[in-house]
Amino acid sequence: MMAPDDPPEPFIPDIRDFYRRQSVLVLLTLFLASTLGLSFFGYIDPLTSLFVATVASLIALMLASLRSTQESETSTDLSFPARKTVRVNIMSSAQLVAAMPDPALLLDSSVTIQHHNTAAESLFGKSLDGRALEHVSRDPELITAVEDALTHGERRIARIAWRGDVERHLMATIAPLGAKSGRAADQVLITIRDLSEQHRVLEMRSDFIANASHELRTPLASVRGFIETLQGPARYDETARERFLGIMAAQAERMTRLIDDLLLLSRVEEKAYLAPTGKVDLDDVLADVVRTLLPIADERKISITPPRANRSTLVVGERDELFQVFQNLIENAVKYGRDGGSVTVTRTQPAPPPGQPSRVTITITDDGPGIAPEHLPRLTERFYRVNADQSRKIGGTGLGLAIVKHVLNRHKGELQIESQVGFGTTVRVTLPATI
Ligand SMILES: Nc1ncnc2c1ncn2[C@@H]1O[C@H](COP(=O)(O)OP(=O)(O)OP(=O)(O)O)[C@@H](O)[C@H]1O
Ligand SMILES: [Mg+2]
Numbered sequence: 001m002m003a004p005d006d007p008p009e010p011f012i013p014d015i016r017d018f019y020r021r022q023s024v025l026v027l028l029t030l031f032l033a034s035t036l037g038l039s040f041f042g043y044i045d046p047l048t049s050l051f052v053a054t055v056a057s058l059i060a061l062m063l064a065s066l067r068s069t070q071e072s073e074t075s076t077d078l079s080f081p082a083r084k085t086v087r088v089n090i091m092s093s094a095q096l097v098a099a100m101p102d103p104a105l106l107l108d109s110s111v112t113i114q115h116h117n118t119a120a121e122s123l124f125g126k127s128l129d130g131r132a133l134e135h136v137s138r139d140p141e142l143i144t145a146v147e148d149a150l151t152h153g154e155r156r157i158a159r160i161a162w163r164g165d166v167e168r169h170l171m172a173t174i175a176p177l178g179a180k181s182g183r184a185a186d187q188v189l190i191t192i193r194d195l196s197e198q199h200r201v202l203e204m205r206s207d208f209i210a211n212a213s214h215e216l217r218t219p220l221a222s223v224r225g226f227i228e229t230l231q232g233p234a235r236y237d238e239t240a241r242e243r244f245l246g247i248m249a250a251q252a253e254r255m256t257r258l259i260d261d262l263l264l265l266s267r268v269e270e271k272a273y274l275a276p277t278g279k280v281d282l283d284d285v286l287a288d289v290v291r292t293l294l295p296i297a298d299e300r301k302i303s304i305t306p307p308r309a310n311r312s313t314l315v316v317g318e319r320d321e322l323f324q325v326f327q328n329l330i331e332n333a334v335k336y337g338r339d340g341g342s343v344t345v346t347r348t349q350p351a352p353p354p355g356q357p358s359r360v361t362i363t364i365t366d367d368g369p370g371i372a373p374e375h376l377p378r379l380t381e382r383f384y385r386v387n388a389d390q391s392r393k394i395g396g397t398g399l400g401l402a403i404v405k406h407v408l409n410r411h412k413g414e415l416q417i418e419s420q421v422g423f424g425t426t427v428r429v430t431l432p433a434t435i
Contacts, residue, residue: 032056093187103192106177107133109150109185111143123170123192142190145174149188153179160192169195211383215258215397219251254395261399265382268321268406276317276411279434282360283309285319286345289326293334301340304330307347313360314434321407322431328400329364329427335394336425337368349433360433365426371419379417380405404429 032053039049094115097104103120105113105128113136116128124136134143137160145158153176160170172192176185226244234240290306297304315322333343349360371379371386378384383398385391391398401415408415412432419425 097189100191102194105133105190107146107150107188107190109187111146111150114187120192142172142174145172146188146190149174149176150185152176153183153185167196169199171195208382212258212262215383216255218392219254223248223251254392254397257395258397258399261397261403264324265399265403265406268403268410272406272410274410276321278316278318279314280317280319280322282313282315282322282347282362282431283307284312285322286326286347286362289323289330290345292327293330296331297334297343300334300337302334302337303342304334305342305344307345307362313347313349315360315411315431316434317411317431322411325404325407325429326362326364328404329429332400333364333366333368333425333427335396337366341367341424358433359430361428361430363426363428365424367424370421370424371417372421373419376417376419380415 035044035049035052035056039046044052093106097106097115098117100117101119103123104117105120105124106115108114111133113128113131113133116124120128128136133146137143139158139160141158142160145156148154149156155176156174158172158174160172162168162170170192172190175189175191177187177189179185226248230241230244234244286306287309290304293304330343330345337343344363344365346363346365347360348363349358352358375384375386379386380401382402384401385396385398388398405415407413408429408431414428414430416428416430417425418428
C-alpha cells in the first residue's frame with residue numbers, strides 16, 4: 001500500500017532498551033544481596049540462600065533473553081510507550097518507472113507499453129501508454145531482445161540504432177519481471193542509457209593518439225632515412241653529412257617541441273579545476289614575451305609594438321601559463337603574418353558596470369593573410385592547422401591554441417579570434433583584473 005504522506009522512518013536504537021535490560025540486572029542484584037544478607041544474619045541457612053540465588057539468576061537471565069527476542073520481533077512493549085514501527089512503502093510500478101532517471105518503459109507480455117517516464121518521451125514522443133512497442137520503435141534489435149526476454153525470462157541488452165539529427169549511441173537493458181530464468185515473463189522493464197558522451201570521449205582520445213603518433217612518426221621516419229643514407233651511400237660525403245645532420249637536428253627539435261607541448265597540455269588539463277592563486281603583472285609578461293620573439297620577428301622584418309606601460313595591470317593567475325598564452329598568440333601573429341608587416345599588442349581595461357568585476361583585454365593584431373571563416377571555430381582543436389604543411393615547416397605543432405584555450409578556461413578568461421582574409425587577424429584575450 002502506498003502512503004505517500006507518511007514516509008518510512010529510519011530505525012533509531014531506543015535508549016529505553018538499555019534501561020529495560022539494566023532494570024532486570026538491578027533487580028537480580030538486589031535480590032541476591034538481600035538473600036545473602038538474610039543468610040549472613042542467620043535467618044535462612046546458606047545452602048537455601050545459594051539455591052534461591054541460583055534459581056533467581058537463571059529466571060532473570062531467561063527473562064532478559066526473552067525480552068530482547070520479543071523486542072527484536074515486535075516493536076510494541078506493554079510496559080513502555082509503543083515504539084513507532086518502520087513502515088515499508090511499496091511503490092506502484094508506474095511510480096517506480098516514473099522515478100527512474102534514464103528513459104524507461106514497462107511492457108506487458110503482449111509487448112504493449114504499460115507505463116513510461118518523461119525521459120522516455122524525449123526519445124519516443126508522448127502518449128506512449130497502451131501502444132505496442134513496434135509502433136513506437138522499429139529498431140529490430142530492440143524488438144527481438146524484448147521478445148526474447150519475455151519468452152525466456154532472461155535479461156537482454158540491445159544497441160539502438162538512433163536515426164535523428166544528431167548521432168546518438170543508445171543501449172537498452174531489458175529486464176524480465178515476475179519470472180524465473182528459463183520461464184516466460186509477465187512484464188519487461190526497458191531502461192535506456194545514452195552512451196553518446198562516453199563514445200565521444202573515446203573517439204576524441206583515439207583521434208588524439210592517432211594525431212600525436214602521426215606527428216611523431218613523420219620526423220622519426222625522416223631521421224631514420226638520413227641515418228640509413230649516412231651509413232650507406234653518403235658514408236664518405238662530408239658535405240652531405242653536414243647537411244643531413246643539420247636536418248636531423250631540426251627534426252629532433254620538432255619532436256622535442258611536440259612532446260613538450262603534449263606534456264604542457266596534459267598538465268594544464270589536470271589543473272583545469274584548480275583556480276590559480278598567484279598575481280601576475282600583465283605588462284611585465286607581455287614585455288618578456290615580446291623580447292623573446294624579437295629575433296624571429298627581425299628575421300622577417302616584422303615590427304612588434306607592445307602596449308604602452310602607463311600603469312601595471314594585475315591579474316590572478318600563473319605567470320608561466322599566461323606567458324605561454326601570449327607567447328603563442330604573438331608568435332602566431334609573427335609566424336603567420338606577412339614579411340615586413342606589423343604586429344600590435346594593446347591593453348584596455350574599461351570601467352566595469354556597477355557591481356561587476358573589472359576585466360582587462362589584451363588585443364593582438366597582425367596584418368597577415370588572415371584566416372578563412374570556416375577555420376575559425378576549429379582553431380582551438382588539438383592539431384588543427386589551416387595549412388598543416390606550412391605550419392609544420394615553421395615548427396608548428398597545432399597544439400598552441402588548444403593550450404591557450406585550456407589555460408584561459410582555468411583563469412576564467414575568454415578568447416576571441418576575428419579575421420579577414422587579405423587583411424589580417426585580431427585575437428582578444430579577456431581576463432579578470434585584480435585592481
Ligand atoms: N595570426 C594568425 N594568422 C593566420 N593564421 C593563424 C594565426 N594564428 C593561428 N593561425 C592558424 O591557426 C593554426 C593553429 O594555431 P596553433 O597556435 O594552435 O598551432 P601552430 O601555431 O601551428 O603550432 P604551435 O602553436 O604549437 O607552434 C595555425 O596552424 C595557423 O594555421
Ligand atoms: Mg601557434
